[in-house]
């Protein structure tokens with residue numbers, strides 16, 4: 502069974518088409534890296550895969566279940582890390598994560614374990630609005646992997662992280678099947694098993710990483 | 724249920740910390756009573772007029788709470804994180820309605836005594852249990868409809884306008900029934916007869932809108 506199967510996926514916001522005719526398959530345990538300039542549709546794709554948006558056209562199977570019909574079966578098996586941390590600013594890291602642990606049915610002991618692993622235990626009781634963007638992003642990573650999801654959906658996961666922090670979160674985000682939106686051709690290609698290059702919502706590239714080189718990716722942005 | 728309890732606990736904790744809803748609602752009610760006190764040019768109110776002033780003020784105060792209800796979820800992404808969770812979505816509705824109910828009770832704890840002191844002629848002493856019953860039933864109705872309207876409005880741009888615009892007409896029956904029920908309790912010649920009809924209507928309203936909200940809330944959260 503493939504972890505992801507897209508056939509002719511399309512999505513529009515009102516009149517504006519954000520994705521059209523996107524097709525690909527991704528096997529379990531593999532990494533799909535999505536490239537594309539701003540507004541290409543990367544976040545839209547990730548939100549569809551995470552069941553936050555409905556597909557408007559085509560077929561989407563995630564972890565064997567058809568979207569949007571069986572979305573309820575997919576929820577709880579995906580870990581989503583978007584542009585926004587999806588955390589409450591006036592709650593502390595520990596309060597946020599305990600709350601989400603309850604919602605996601607994760608063990609509460611995992612909260613402190615993860616905070617420790619990402620080196621934020623020292624500030625775990627301060628409200629998030631007093632923390633730096635990078636620190637909040639680390640806590641968002643904790644939130645995304647709290648329930649040990651089978652599929653990780655990562656929208657530019659290291660955007661606010663310094664190199665040391667990026668290294669710290671890497672092992673947490675390096676397991677299972679992954680879909681990663683990226684603007685970094687070299688790193689992205691290095692991580693990828695399959696590459697999707699979007700431009701204006703269309704798949705200009707949809708191929709195994711071995712068949713794609715950095716110049717192909719750069720051309721998307723040109 | 725466990726999910727609803729978790730969401731409610733989180734909301735109450737946020738409210739205790741940020742004090743965004745309840746103080747604004749209470750302050751609004753108090754200010755309105757003061758304005759009526761000076762604006763009405765009479766020493767004290769009783770009966771139907773007193774009941775009308777009380778319920779209209781409480782209703783508008785409630786709208787402030789309705790407008791705050793989903794703001795943190797929307798602006799800080801709590802909605803998305805909730806939608807990603809493998810939980811029953813009506814838990815969010817139950818938690819928000821329970822939270823709004825609690826806010827209303829807290830506001831009334833301040834507003835009712837202020838109303839008695841500033842505006843009311845006769846003391847409501849003997850009729851207190853009946854008044855309490857009407858308050859609880861009315862709060863439940865406002866909480867259910869307010870939560871529904873708040874959830875509907877949060878997806879729109881002019882949400883501070885949309886929520887009251889949706890909620891107020893739907894809540895007209897609550898105001899009528901509550902005012903009719905309380906008017907005899909606030910009458911000059913001691914408490915008049917308490918008409919059982921109006922509390923029954925309130926209870927019926929609560930049940931109908933509770934079921935309605937339960938049925939449609941899921942769809943309000945869909946994209």
Ligand SMILES: Nc1ncnc2c1ncn2[C@@H]1O[C@H](COP(=O)(O)OP(=O)(O)OP(=O)(O)O)[C@@H](O)[C@H]1O
Nearest residue numbers: 514517518519537538539540541542543544545546
């Ligand atoms: N909520 C929305 N309402 C209307 N249009 C939207 C919405 N979200 C995205 N769009 C539009 O859909 C298109 C794709 O946006 P998307 O956010 O998926 O791009 P992206 O590839 O993630 O870009 P970036 O690199 O800037 O994150 C854009 O044209 C954008 O304007």
Ligand SMILES: [Mg+2]
Nearest residue numbers: 543544584656
């Ligand atoms: Mg994006």
